Amino acid sequence: MKNNRKTVQEHAVSPVVGVMLMLVVTIIIAAVVSAFAGGMGSGAQKAPQASIEVKIDSAADNTMGSSSTVMTFTELSGDPIQTKDLAIITYYKNKAGKTYKNKQTITSPATVLYSYHTNTPTRVPFLNDMRSGYNYDNPATMDFGNFTWKTGGILSTGTTAGTASLLAINSTAIPATIADNDFGPGSIVDVKILHIPSGQYIFNKEVIVQ
Structure with a gap:
């Protein structure tokens, strides 16, 4: 019984770790895209009014x-x-x-x-x-x-x-x-x-x- 419970817990942790990794990767990609877009925007010269x-x-x-x-x-x-x-x-x-x-x-x-x-x-x-x-x-x-x-x-x-x-x-x-x-x-x-x-x-x- 003891071994069975440990096996169930280990299987339950794997999907959670996967979701967390995907979330971290998504956040990193979003940050990179935002920084790139911000750099492009700041580099463009505005026309005088x-x-x-x-x-x-x-x-x-x-x-x-x-x-x-x-x-x-x-x-x-x-x-x-x-x-x-x-x-x-x-x-x-x-x-x-x-x-x-x-x-x-x-x-x-x-x-x-x-x-x-x-x-x-x-x-x-x-x-x-x-x-x-x-x-x-x-x-x-x-x-x-x-x-x-x-x-x-x-x-x-x-x-x-x-x-x-x-x-x-x-x-x-x-x-x-x-x-x-x-x-x-x-x-x-x-x-x-x-x-x-x-x-x-x-x-x-x-x-x-x-």
Whole structure:
């Protein structure tokens, strides 16, 4: 009788040990998965939050007795944004169905904005801050990709040549002009601002030329 009871007790312990082992393994796996997911989440960069206004004015005063087509980007409120982390993507289709696309980044070429300043090209949109002087005299630190965009900051293409360059609809003239005769008031340009590190758009709207 004594031996029989011991045998029954030993058999009863085995399923309990098995369940405990399975429970421990499950807990360990859950902990590993949670730690891995947490590591991935913390490593992903978040896109800055900002309210942005984009305008295209086909009759902007160029202070020289005539007008220019100028594109401006204003951060109304939000986080400071490193422009080196941005790509401005534009898309425009004219009445004939011809499409113009461009992706402006810190590696994009600079543009000659004024015929009388061909030796000082600017990568648009530059930071339009008169404290640094007129845009054709601005240091390279004002070029797109070289500065931090803060609330109240206005980025500008400066001239028709700058706008033509940003939208990739420029002519071969120096400085470049808008080659598309259909482009003007009422034209629609799809404008996106991509935050490259996060892969998220911080601006994505259709802009009507005024």
